[in-house]
Amino acid sequence: MKLKERKKIINGENNMLPLVNIIFLLLIFFMIAGVIQKQKELFDVELGEATIDNYVEKEIHTIYIDSEGSVVLNNEKIDFGSFSNRIEKLNNKTEFMIAADKDLTADRLNKVLLILSNQKIEKIYLMTTKKND
């Protein structure tokens, strides 16, 4: 028996619909889940995880310390020997944000904190990434 040949329905626009659906879903996901903000350059610093206070973006001096103890002050890599002098020369040095690597040891952190403490810095914040519970 000869089967009746089915007519293929070719409709370009109908075939696009699943693609359009997925794109719409992706668009909605990125619009809702993402936050539009400037990507932070972290200078090889892998921040520790802790959720303590909400991060408030503000223009303050930021010190990045990697796991080896190398220091970047306000986007400029500096030698640790001149760190104290650089801090001394800064204007408006009331607040500092420290972005320290999660593998940085306490003795290396201590050296930086000691310099800040000697300069009578009033507020020091530690930057972390939020824990994913």
Add this chain to the structure above:
Amino acid sequence: MKKINLTPIIDVVFILLIFFMLATNFQDFSQTDIELSSESSQSISSDKKMYVISVDKDKNYKLNDNKIHVNDIKAKVLTSIRSKEEHMVILKPDDNVNMQIILSVMEDFNNSKISNMLLGIKDNSDDDEKPYDPTSRKTKAEFGKILGKPVQ
């Protein structure tokens, strides 16, 4: 019936999608403000009750140089907080303790409503020259405990 041409809307949606993919940032930061407690500061010789918490890299805790479970430390500090007793809580991590452990200890205490923790910093440079201060209310033994060595 005339069909609507979908191509322009797909173009626009694609452009929006690419924009949001590039502009959005999923990295979520948190922060904590830290107060420093230097061994050379005046506050160390004050009348306040001191809780000097040491922690090593295996998260073994010591309170004023005595081994103790973390829950017991929290209970003691919380008792001081509830009775409105003047006190200081100082976290002194060992030298080889990494940042993640320090943060998790601070977070742990913060979650237990102990938010007034100071981070102890060691002034290694003048440890050797620091004389025992006889006007301090601390005894030589107490001062020695803070310095981590006997006081002459």
